Amino acid sequence: MSSPRRRVIPEATIARLPIYQRCLLELEAGGRTKASSEQLAELAGVNGAKVRKDLSYFGTYGTRGVGYDVPHLLHEIRRELGMTHDWPCVIVGAGNLGTxxxxxxxFTDRGFSVVAIMDVDESKVxxxxxxLTIxxxxxxxxxxxxxxxxxGIITTTAGAAQDVADQMVEVGIRSILNFAPATLDVPFGVLVRDVDVAIELQILAFHEERRVLSEAEIV
Amino acid sequence: MSSPRRRVIPEATIARLPIYQRCLLELEAGGRTKASSEQLAELAGVNGAKVRKDLSYFGTYGTRGVGYDVPHLLHEIRRELGMTHDWPCVIVGAGNLGTxxxxxxxFTDRGFSVVAIMDVDESKVxxxxxxLTIxxxxxxxxxxxxxxxxxGIITTTAGAAQDVADQMVEVGIRSILNFAPATLDVPFGVLVRDVDVAIELQILAFHEERRVLSEAEIV
DNA sequence: CCGAGCTTGTTCACAAGTTCACAAAGTTGC
DNA sequence: GCAACTTTGTGAACTTGTGAACAAGCTCGG
Known part of the structure; x- marks a missing residue:
């Protein structure tokens, strides 16, 4: 009754699958048909054991003594990531970033196409x-x-983001990519991923600041 | 001889500091001068204990029975994140994304300003x-x-990214924000953070795909 | 058909991060 | 000044993720 293989796949592994996919695409472009976990790891910037463990979750068969078959593995990862078909996306917020x-x-060549862009501003419509037409x-x-x-992709201001998210949820969207610097409150079952460039910069700044401090200390 | 407070601050905590900062700014704008860990947690979308533990790393003093002083905490976080001064950034890659x-x-209002933009393409220069002038x-x-x-901010194609990173490292940049879909190889001590929208979309797609599968299974 | 040589898949120990639970410390009302 | 109440700060349990190590399994040459 239980599926042959349906283990729980760790979030950390999922986040690495697209990276492996990218590396495999490079290998394929270079005409390679086989790759070992260590080679993949090198390209992906992680360690070999991690690659093997990640891939083992969805029972992809590498061949001991040989490595992984590049096209086959690529196919498996594509299937696992749902990259076998195209994903239409809608952008809400036709500002600088949205446009x-x-x-x-x-993203188009990676399976995602923006098929609609929307805004509240009548003058933009x-x-x-x-x-596309707004x-x-x-x-x-x-x-x-x-x-x-x-x-759904949110590229509005922080102030408008929650309203847009609510609308999206209401019309049945359950996957949201949020570029607005705001913490969105969504019902259980809806997945939000945040992309905030300022946060990334702040993390860099934090380390840069500390770096200066520690160097001062050493001297 | 040892600094009074210089514990190792976990990466996960650092990544949340900018979010707390954002929430505190909202509270401040709303005229609030005090906030409890639970209130902050609510705004930041995390749990109260996490807020308290995160803040305790850099010995910020809340007041038991009362909560945290909003302006004071904001000041501490700003200092910790190096937001007391402006961070000039250079963008390399004057394509769609870079421009x-x-x-x-x-980011300007969050302490980061793009002060230069560069490209290899002579026709763009x-x-x-x-x-800014390219x-x-x-x-x-x-x-x-x-x-x-x-x-340094890299917004070139994947192919050019490693070269640009090498150049950046050579001229002394040790904090890089990379938008190119490539794994950068940099020497120890240089910090790279990747922003890859396609990866975020792929993670959403993975869950969306699984969602469909599990629903089919239930029926 | 066998042995040498690789590489996978998996186990295990450890490191990092999260959550719980509660004592300590402060506030407020009487 | 004391009792009731609130909220912090933190030790400890627990969960998740990582990295090392190695047995199992495959290939290839002879």
């Missing part, structure tokens, strides 16, 4: 962003249904 | 991006010295 993301093709935020339910969207 | 980041003012990547050493830059 830049919409125009930026960098109707304007073009690349091939639509009004109130149409979210329609747009999501029409285009079968399951991923 | 968007340079124009985007969202000399063009304006907001108030300079040639070869001038990196000069620019860094002139403007006293300690943080």
């Amino acid at each position: 830049a993301l919409a125009k930026f093709g960098g 109707g304007q073009k962003v690349g091939a 639509r009004h935020e109130d149409d979210l339910a329609d747009v999501v249904a029409e285009l079968d969207i399951s991923i | 968007a980041l340079a124009k985007f003012g969202g 000399g063009q304006k991006v907001g108030a 300079r040639h990547e070869d001038d990196l050493a000069d620019v860094v010295a002139e403007l006293d830059i300690s943080i």
Whole structure:
């Protein structure tokens, strides 16, 4: 009755799968058909044991004495990550960042396409962003249904973010990528991932600051 | 001889400090002068014990029975994060993303300002991006010295990223924010933080995919 | 068909991070 | 000044993640 293999896969492992995928793509582009865990680890910037453990979670068969079959492993990771089909996304917030993301093709080739961009600002509605036309935020339910969207991207100001998240949840979106510097409150079952460049910079600054302090101490 | 307080602060705690800072700013804007760990936790989306433990690392004094003094705590966190002064940053890679980041003012008010933007492409050099003029990547050493830059931001393609990182390290930058989908190899002591939107989307997609699978299983 | 040589898959010990639970310390009302 | 109440700061249990080590298993040459 139980699935043959359905272990709980650790979050940390999931976060590394896209990196392995990237490395495997590089290897494939270079014509390599086999790779050992150590080679993959080198490319991914982690250690070999971790690679083997990560891959073992979803029962991918490497071959002892040989390594992993690059195309096969790539296929398995793609399947595991749901990269076998395209993911349509909607961006809410047609500001600087939102429009830049919409125009930026960098995800399209990785299986994600921005199929709609929306804003509350009436004056923006109707304007073009690349091939897309900005639509009004109130149409979210329609747009999501029409285009079968399951991923929402929030690029509004911090103040508007919670409202947008609520709307997204209401129309059935359960995966949200949030660029707004705000902590979103969503019901259980909805997954939010935050991308906050300022936080990343602050973490760098923290270490930079400490570095200066410790050096002063040594001298 | 040892500093009165210099415990090792966990990475996980450091990553939360900017979030606490943000929440405290909100509270301050709302005129609140006191906040309990539970209130802060609520705003930050974590649990109260975590807040207290995080704050205790750098010996911030809350008052038992009362809570934390908002302005004071804010000051302490700012100091700890090195937010008492401005951090000049250089962006290398004047493509879509690089120019968007340079124009985007969202970090300026958080203590980071983009003071230079560079590219290898001769045809881009000399063009304006907001108030900045794109300079040639070869001038990196000069620019860094002139403007006293300690943080580098990489927004090139994956292929060029490692070279840029090498250049940055060579001219003395030890904190790098990397937007390129590549694993950078840097010497010990140099800190790299990666921001990869595609990876975030892939993590969302993984869970979305699983969600569909588990629901099918239940039925 | 066998032995040498690799590389995986897994176990185990340890490190990092989280949560609980509670004593200590402060405040407020009487 | 004391009792009731609130909230911090922290030791200890627990959970999650990492890295080393090694047995099991595969390939290949002879």
